[in-house]
Amino acid sequence: MCGSCIKIRHEPDTPTTSNMTSPQPIICVLGSLNIDLVYYIPHYPLAGETLTAIQSNVFPGGKGANQAVACAKLSRTRALRDSSVTVMMFGAVGPDAHGKTLLESLESYGVDVSEVARTDTSSEHATTGSAIVMVEKHSGQNRIIFSPGANASLRPSRFAEAFSPRPALLVMQLEIPMDTVLQALKTAKAANVPVLLNPAPAAELPEEAYAGLAHLILNETEISLLAQVSEADLEDISMVKEAVAGLLARGVQTIVVTLGARGAYYACEDGQSGFVPALKVEVVDTTAAGDTFIGMYSTLVVEAVSRSRTFDVEAAVRSSIAVSSITVSRNGAQVSIPWKDELEL
Numbered sequence: 053m054c055g056s057c058i059k060i061r062h063e064p065d066t067p068t069t070s071n072m073t074s075p076q077p078i079i080c081v082l083g084s085l086n087i088d089l090v091y092y093i094p095h096y097p098l099a100g101e102t103l104t105a106i107q108s109n110v111f112p113g114g115k116g117a118n119q120a121v122a123c124a125k126l127s128r129t130r131a132l133r134d135s136s137v138t139v140m141m142f143g144a145v146g147p148d149a150h151g152k153t154l155l156e157s158l159e160s161y162g163v164d165v166s167e168v169a170r171t172d173t174s175s176e177h178a179t180t181g182s183a184i185v186m187v188e189k190h191s192g193q194n195r196i197i198f199s200p201g202a203n204a205s206l207r208p209s210r211f212a213e214a215f216s217p218r219p220a221l222l223v224m225q226l227e228i229p230m231d232t233v234l235q236a237l238k239t240a241k242a243a244n245v246p247v248l249l250n251p252a253p254a255a256e257l258p259e260e261a262y263a264g265l266a267h268l269i270l271n272e273t274e275i276s277l278l279a280q281v282s283e284a285d286l287e288d289i290s291m292v293k294e295a296v297a298g299l300l301a302r303g304v305q306t307i308v309v310t311l312g313a314r315g316a317y318y319a320c321e322d323g324q325s326g327f328v329p330a331l332k333v334e335v336v337d338t339t340a341a342g343d344t345f346i347g348m349y350s351t352l353v354v355e356a357v358s359r360s361r362t363f364d365v366e367a368a369v370r371s372s373i374a375v376s377s378i379t380v381s382r383n384g385a386q387v388s389i390p391w392k393d394e395l396e397l
Contacts, residue, residue, distance in 0.1 A: 076135065077220035077358040079123050079350055082142040082211070082236055083116015084203045084227030085158075085168065086181040087150040088385055090339070092189050106189055112157035113385040114181060114203070115225040115252060116143050118340045121386040122347020123223070124162045126375060127355075129393040132162045137354050140219070142211075143228070144169040144202040150180035151202070157386060169205070177205040181227075185339055192335035192380060198253070203228050208235035214243045220354045221266075223346065225250045237261060248353070250346055251278065263303035267353070269346055271310045275299070289327065292317050296325075308369055310345060318369050328369045331377045340385040341376045347389065348372040 091105040120141045128135035141163050145151030147170050158165050171177050181201035187194045206228045212235060215222065222240045224233050224247065233249075238260075240247050246266035251257060254274040262268075276283045279295035286292050296307050296319045308318045312330070319325035349372045356363040375390060382388035 076138045077354045078138045079221050080140045080219040081120040081223045083225045084114035085117040085143045085145050085154045086114035086183045088113035088183050088185050090185040092187045111384045112154050115227050118343035119346050120163045121161045122344045122389050125389050125391045126348050127351045130391040140164040142167045144205045146171050146178050146180040146202045171202045171205050177202045187337050192337050206232045208232045211236040223248045226255050265304045267306050268304045269308045275309050316369050333377045333381050335380045337383045338380050341380045344379040344389050345372040345376045348375045
Protein backbone atom coordinates (compact mmCIF):
# COMPACT_ATOMS: atom_id res chain seq x y z
CA MET A 53 0.00 0.00 0.00
CA CYS A 54 1.49 3.31 -1.04
CA GLY A 55 0.94 5.80 1.79
CA SER A 56 1.42 8.84 -0.42
CA CYS A 57 -1.56 7.66 -2.49
CA ILE A 58 -4.04 7.59 0.39
CA LYS A 59 -6.87 10.10 0.03
CA ILE A 60 -10.10 10.74 1.92
CA ARG A 61 -13.45 9.47 0.76
CA HIS A 62 -16.38 11.33 2.29
CA GLU A 63 -19.02 8.94 3.66
CA PRO A 64 -21.84 9.15 6.25
CA ASP A 65 -20.53 9.29 9.81
CA THR A 66 -22.63 6.65 11.56
CA PRO A 67 -21.39 3.04 11.52
CA THR A 68 -23.74 0.09 11.72
CA THR A 69 -23.27 -3.03 13.81
CA SER A 70 -22.63 -6.58 12.71
CA ASN A 71 -21.38 -9.90 14.01
CA MET A 72 -17.59 -9.67 14.10
CA THR A 73 -16.77 -13.29 15.06
CA SER A 74 -14.48 -14.87 12.47
CA PRO A 75 -11.33 -17.01 12.27
CA GLN A 76 -9.17 -13.95 11.71
CA PRO A 77 -5.76 -13.03 13.15
CA ILE A 78 -6.17 -11.17 16.44
CA ILE A 79 -4.64 -7.93 17.65
CA CYS A 80 -4.85 -7.64 21.43
CA VAL A 81 -4.52 -4.12 22.78
CA LEU A 82 -3.72 -3.89 26.48
CA GLY A 83 -4.00 -0.34 27.72
CA SER A 84 -5.95 2.62 29.02
CA LEU A 85 -9.53 3.71 28.50
CA ASN A 86 -10.29 7.35 29.33
CA ILE A 87 -12.90 9.98 28.81
CA ASP A 88 -11.24 13.01 27.21
CA LEU A 89 -12.40 16.48 28.25
CA VAL A 90 -11.12 18.54 25.35
CA TYR A 91 -10.73 22.32 25.40
CA TYR A 92 -9.74 24.32 22.31
CA ILE A 93 -7.92 27.42 23.53
CA PRO A 94 -6.28 30.51 21.97
CA HIS A 95 -2.96 29.78 23.73
CA TYR A 96 -1.67 27.74 26.65
CA PRO A 97 -2.42 29.47 29.98
CA LEU A 98 0.32 31.16 31.95
CA ALA A 99 0.69 30.64 35.70
CA GLY A 100 -2.40 32.05 37.41
CA GLU A 101 -4.13 32.82 34.11
CA THR A 102 -7.77 31.92 33.47
CA LEU A 103 -8.69 31.32 29.84
CA THR A 104 -12.04 31.12 28.10
CA ALA A 105 -12.12 28.14 25.76
CA ILE A 106 -13.10 28.70 22.15
CA GLN A 107 -14.86 25.34 22.16
CA SER A 108 -15.06 22.20 24.31
CA ASN A 109 -16.03 18.57 23.75
CA VAL A 110 -16.19 15.24 25.56
CA PHE A 111 -14.71 12.32 23.60
CA PRO A 112 -13.99 8.63 24.31
CA GLY A 113 -10.22 8.26 24.49
CA GLY A 114 -7.20 6.77 26.24
CA LYS A 115 -4.11 5.58 24.38
CA GLY A 116 -5.12 1.94 24.63
CA ALA A 117 -8.68 2.51 23.46
CA ASN A 118 -7.57 4.90 20.71
CA GLN A 119 -5.11 2.34 19.36
CA ALA A 120 -7.72 -0.41 19.48
CA VAL A 121 -10.16 1.81 17.58
CA ALA A 122 -7.46 2.69 15.05
CA CYS A 123 -6.72 -1.00 14.44
CA ALA A 124 -10.44 -1.69 14.06
CA LYS A 125 -11.36 1.25 11.82
CA LEU A 126 -8.36 0.87 9.53
CA SER A 127 -8.95 -2.86 9.05
CA ARG A 128 -12.67 -2.75 8.18
CA THR A 129 -15.27 -0.66 6.44
CA ARG A 130 -17.59 1.75 8.20
CA ALA A 131 -20.37 -0.87 7.99
CA LEU A 132 -18.07 -3.23 9.98
CA ARG A 133 -17.57 -5.46 6.94
CA ASP A 134 -14.53 -6.67 5.00
CA SER A 135 -12.42 -6.74 8.16
CA SER A 136 -8.94 -8.23 7.96
CA VAL A 137 -8.30 -8.62 11.72
CA THR A 138 -10.17 -9.09 14.99
CA VAL A 139 -9.33 -6.48 17.62
CA MET A 140 -9.65 -7.27 21.34
CA MET A 141 -9.37 -4.65 24.08
CA PHE A 142 -7.90 -5.56 27.49
CA GLY A 143 -8.40 -2.87 30.14
CA ALA A 144 -10.68 -1.57 32.87
CA VAL A 145 -13.37 1.07 33.35
CA GLY A 146 -15.41 2.20 36.33
CA PRO A 147 -19.07 1.32 37.00
CA ASP A 148 -20.09 4.81 35.92
CA ALA A 149 -21.59 6.56 32.90
CA HIS A 150 -18.16 7.28 31.42
CA GLY A 151 -17.30 3.58 31.52
CA LYS A 152 -20.54 2.71 29.72
CA THR A 153 -19.81 5.36 27.09
CA LEU A 154 -16.33 3.99 26.45
CA LEU A 155 -17.53 0.40 26.05
CA GLU A 156 -20.34 1.42 23.70
CA SER A 157 -17.93 3.50 21.66
CA LEU A 158 -15.44 0.64 21.27
CA GLU A 159 -18.19 -1.79 20.26
CA SER A 160 -19.53 0.66 17.68
CA TYR A 161 -16.15 0.47 15.92
CA GLY A 162 -16.05 -3.33 15.98
CA VAL A 163 -13.73 -3.82 18.97
CA ASP A 164 -14.29 -6.90 21.17
CA VAL A 165 -14.67 -5.60 24.77
CA SER A 166 -15.27 -8.93 26.51
CA GLU A 167 -11.91 -8.60 28.31
CA VAL A 168 -12.54 -5.07 29.63
CA ALA A 169 -13.16 -5.29 33.39
CA ARG A 170 -15.49 -3.00 35.36
CA THR A 171 -14.23 -2.05 38.81
CA ASP A 172 -16.41 -2.36 41.91
CA THR A 173 -18.05 0.75 43.36
CA SER A 174 -16.14 0.16 46.61
CA SER A 175 -12.76 0.05 44.85
CA GLU A 176 -10.23 2.85 45.24
CA HIS A 177 -10.20 2.84 41.41
CA ALA A 178 -13.98 3.04 41.03
CA THR A 179 -13.99 5.94 38.57
CA THR A 180 -13.25 5.60 34.88
CA GLY A 181 -9.95 7.11 33.76
CA SER A 182 -10.07 10.64 32.40
CA ALA A 183 -7.88 13.20 30.69
CA ILE A 184 -7.97 16.95 30.25
CA VAL A 185 -6.78 17.80 26.75
CA MET A 186 -5.88 21.39 25.87
CA VAL A 187 -5.59 22.02 22.13
CA GLU A 188 -3.97 25.26 21.00
CA LYS A 189 -6.21 26.48 18.20
CA HIS A 190 -3.65 28.05 15.86
CA SER A 191 -1.14 25.15 15.96
CA GLY A 192 -3.33 22.13 16.73
CA GLN A 193 -0.74 20.98 19.29
CA ASN A 194 -2.02 19.54 22.56
CA ARG A 195 -1.18 19.27 26.26
CA ILE A 196 -2.72 16.42 28.28
CA ILE A 197 -3.31 15.81 32.00
CA PHE A 198 -4.17 12.18 32.73
CA SER A 199 -5.99 10.69 35.75
CA PRO A 200 -5.70 6.85 35.70
CA GLY A 201 -8.83 5.91 37.67
CA ALA A 202 -9.83 2.32 36.83
CA ASN A 203 -6.76 1.90 34.61
CA ALA A 204 -4.68 1.58 37.80
CA SER A 205 -6.69 -1.50 38.81
CA LEU A 206 -5.01 -3.66 36.13
CA ARG A 207 -2.66 -5.87 38.14
CA PRO A 208 0.15 -8.14 36.86
CA SER A 209 -1.53 -11.32 38.16
CA ARG A 210 -4.26 -10.96 35.56
CA PHE A 211 -1.68 -11.36 32.78
CA ALA A 212 0.49 -14.11 34.27
CA GLU A 213 -1.12 -16.73 32.02
CA ALA A 214 -1.03 -16.83 28.24
CA PHE A 215 -3.47 -14.64 26.31
CA SER A 216 -6.41 -16.66 25.03
CA PRO A 217 -7.17 -16.81 22.20
CA ARG A 218 -3.55 -16.40 21.09
CA PRO A 219 -3.07 -13.03 19.37
CA ALA A 220 -0.96 -12.41 16.29
CA LEU A 221 0.24 -9.19 17.97
CA LEU A 222 0.03 -7.66 21.45
CA VAL A 223 0.01 -3.85 21.53
CA MET A 224 0.76 -1.95 24.76
CA GLN A 225 1.43 1.58 26.06
CA LEU A 226 2.30 3.00 29.51
CA GLU A 227 -0.97 4.53 30.78
CA ILE A 228 -1.48 1.39 32.88
CA PRO A 229 0.81 0.22 35.75
CA MET A 230 4.38 -0.51 34.62
CA ASP A 231 4.56 -3.83 36.50
CA THR A 232 1.47 -4.97 34.59
CA VAL A 233 3.05 -4.03 31.26
CA LEU A 234 6.22 -5.93 32.16
CA GLN A 235 4.29 -9.03 33.22
CA ALA A 236 2.25 -9.02 30.01
CA LEU A 237 5.46 -8.57 28.03
CA LYS A 238 7.02 -11.55 29.83
CA THR A 239 3.94 -13.70 29.25
CA ALA A 240 3.79 -12.79 25.57
CA LYS A 241 7.48 -13.54 25.04
CA ALA A 242 7.10 -16.97 26.69
CA ALA A 243 4.26 -17.75 24.26
CA ASN A 244 6.16 -16.37 21.24
CA VAL A 245 3.58 -13.64 20.75
CA PRO A 246 5.19 -10.57 19.13
CA VAL A 247 4.76 -7.33 21.03
CA LEU A 248 4.49 -3.74 19.84
CA LEU A 249 5.33 -1.35 22.67
CA ASN A 250 4.56 2.35 22.58
CA PRO A 251 6.35 3.75 25.68
CA ALA A 252 3.93 6.63 26.21
CA PRO A 253 3.74 8.58 28.42
CA ALA A 254 7.54 8.63 28.45
CA ALA A 255 9.03 6.48 31.20
CA GLU A 256 12.25 4.57 31.69
CA LEU A 257 12.14 0.86 30.88
CA PRO A 258 14.11 -1.91 32.60
CA GLU A 259 16.66 -3.72 30.42
CA GLU A 260 14.59 -6.91 30.25
CA ALA A 261 11.85 -5.02 28.40
CA TYR A 262 14.01 -4.60 25.31
CA ALA A 263 15.27 -8.14 24.65
CA GLY A 264 13.23 -9.73 21.88
CA LEU A 265 10.77 -6.84 21.62
CA ALA A 266 9.35 -7.05 18.09
CA HIS A 267 8.36 -3.40 17.56
CA LEU A 268 9.16 -0.25 19.53
CA ILE A 269 7.34 2.85 18.27
CA LEU A 270 8.09 6.11 20.04
CA ASN A 271 8.29 9.86 19.56
CA GLU A 272 11.07 12.37 20.19
CA THR A 273 10.21 12.87 23.87
CA GLU A 274 10.19 9.14 24.52
CA ILE A 275 13.43 8.28 22.73
CA SER A 276 15.07 11.28 24.38
CA LEU A 277 14.38 9.69 27.77
CA LEU A 278 15.19 6.10 26.83
CA ALA A 279 18.41 6.95 24.96
CA GLN A 280 19.44 9.73 27.36
CA VAL A 281 19.83 12.44 24.71
CA SER A 282 18.27 15.89 24.61
CA GLU A 283 15.33 16.61 22.32
CA ALA A 284 17.32 19.52 20.91
CA ASP A 285 20.04 17.09 19.79
CA LEU A 286 17.41 14.99 18.03
CA GLU A 287 16.85 17.83 15.57
CA ASP A 288 19.92 16.33 13.88
CA ILE A 289 18.83 13.11 12.15
CA SER A 290 22.27 11.61 12.75
CA MET A 291 21.58 11.81 16.49
CA VAL A 292 18.25 10.05 15.96
CA LYS A 293 20.08 7.26 14.13
CA GLU A 294 22.63 6.99 16.93
CA ALA A 295 19.92 6.84 19.60
CA VAL A 296 18.05 4.15 17.66
CA ALA A 297 21.23 2.11 17.19
CA GLY A 298 21.70 2.09 20.95
CA LEU A 299 18.18 0.72 21.52
CA LEU A 300 18.58 -1.90 18.79
CA ALA A 301 21.71 -3.08 20.58
CA ARG A 302 19.56 -3.86 23.63
CA GLY A 303 17.64 -6.47 21.65
CA VAL A 304 14.77 -4.65 19.90
CA GLN A 305 13.97 -6.04 16.45
CA THR A 306 12.35 -2.98 14.81
CA ILE A 307 12.23 0.65 15.96
CA VAL A 308 10.22 3.52 14.50
CA VAL A 309 10.70 7.09 15.75
CA THR A 310 7.94 9.51 14.80
CA LEU A 311 9.35 13.01 14.33
CA GLY A 312 6.22 15.15 14.04
CA ALA A 313 6.20 17.46 11.05
CA ARG A 314 9.50 16.00 9.83
CA GLY A 315 8.29 12.43 9.32
CA ALA A 316 9.61 9.19 10.79
CA TYR A 317 12.86 7.21 10.96
CA TYR A 318 12.91 3.42 11.14
CA ALA A 319 15.64 0.83 11.67
CA CYS A 320 15.69 -2.96 12.08
CA GLU A 321 18.08 -5.48 13.58
CA ASP A 322 18.79 -6.88 10.09
CA GLY A 323 20.24 -3.53 8.98
CA GLN A 324 17.24 -2.04 7.17
CA SER A 325 16.77 1.66 7.91
CA GLY A 326 15.35 4.78 6.34
CA PHE A 327 13.65 8.12 6.75
CA VAL A 328 10.13 8.80 5.47
CA PRO A 329 9.12 12.47 5.23
CA ALA A 330 5.80 13.75 6.56
CA LEU A 331 3.00 14.92 4.29
CA LYS A 332 2.00 18.57 4.21
CA VAL A 333 -1.49 18.97 5.70
CA GLU A 334 -3.45 21.60 7.60
CA VAL A 335 -3.18 20.58 11.26
CA VAL A 336 -6.40 20.98 13.24
CA ASP A 337 -5.83 18.69 16.24
CA THR A 338 -2.89 16.33 16.86
CA THR A 339 -4.82 14.21 19.41
CA ALA A 340 -4.66 10.49 18.47
CA ALA A 341 -2.21 11.08 15.61
CA GLY A 342 0.34 8.75 17.18
CA ASP A 343 -2.36 6.22 18.03
CA THR A 344 -3.53 6.24 14.40
CA PHE A 345 0.06 5.64 13.26
CA ILE A 346 0.30 2.62 15.57
CA GLY A 347 -3.10 1.32 14.49
CA MET A 348 -2.16 1.36 10.81
CA TYR A 349 1.29 -0.11 11.45
CA SER A 350 -0.12 -2.89 13.68
CA THR A 351 -2.77 -3.79 11.13
CA LEU A 352 -0.18 -4.07 8.36
CA VAL A 353 2.08 -6.24 10.57
CA VAL A 354 -0.74 -8.70 11.23
CA GLU A 355 -2.05 -8.68 7.66
CA ALA A 356 1.44 -9.55 6.39
CA VAL A 357 1.69 -12.50 8.78
CA SER A 358 -1.81 -13.79 7.98
CA ARG A 359 -1.05 -13.69 4.25
CA SER A 360 2.40 -15.26 4.67
CA ARG A 361 4.07 -12.17 3.27
CA THR A 362 7.27 -10.44 4.34
CA PHE A 363 6.46 -7.36 6.40
CA ASP A 364 7.57 -4.24 4.52
CA VAL A 365 8.63 -1.78 7.23
CA GLU A 366 9.14 1.18 4.91
CA ALA A 367 5.74 0.75 3.27
CA ALA A 368 4.10 0.42 6.70
CA VAL A 369 5.73 3.61 7.96
CA ARG A 370 4.76 5.46 4.80
CA SER A 371 1.13 4.35 5.05
CA SER A 372 1.00 5.08 8.79
CA ILE A 373 2.22 8.64 8.20
CA ALA A 374 -0.38 9.16 5.47
CA VAL A 375 -3.27 7.91 7.62
CA SER A 376 -2.10 9.98 10.61
CA SER A 377 -2.18 13.01 8.33
CA ILE A 378 -5.91 12.47 7.92
CA THR A 379 -6.41 12.24 11.70
CA VAL A 380 -4.63 15.54 12.43
CA SER A 381 -6.89 17.33 9.93
CA ARG A 382 -9.90 16.60 12.17
CA ASN A 383 -11.00 17.36 15.74
CA GLY A 384 -11.21 14.69 18.43
CA ALA A 385 -9.59 11.36 19.14
CA GLN A 386 -11.40 8.18 18.06
CA VAL A 387 -13.84 10.06 15.83
CA SER A 388 -10.96 11.57 13.87
CA ILE A 389 -9.44 8.21 12.86
CA PRO A 390 -10.44 7.24 9.31
CA TRP A 391 -12.16 4.01 8.29
CA LYS A 392 -10.70 1.55 5.78
CA ASP A 393 -13.25 2.65 3.16
CA GLU A 394 -12.22 6.30 3.53
CA LEU A 395 -8.86 5.41 2.07
CA GLU A 396 -8.37 5.34 -1.68
CA LEU A 397 -5.51 2.94 -2.33
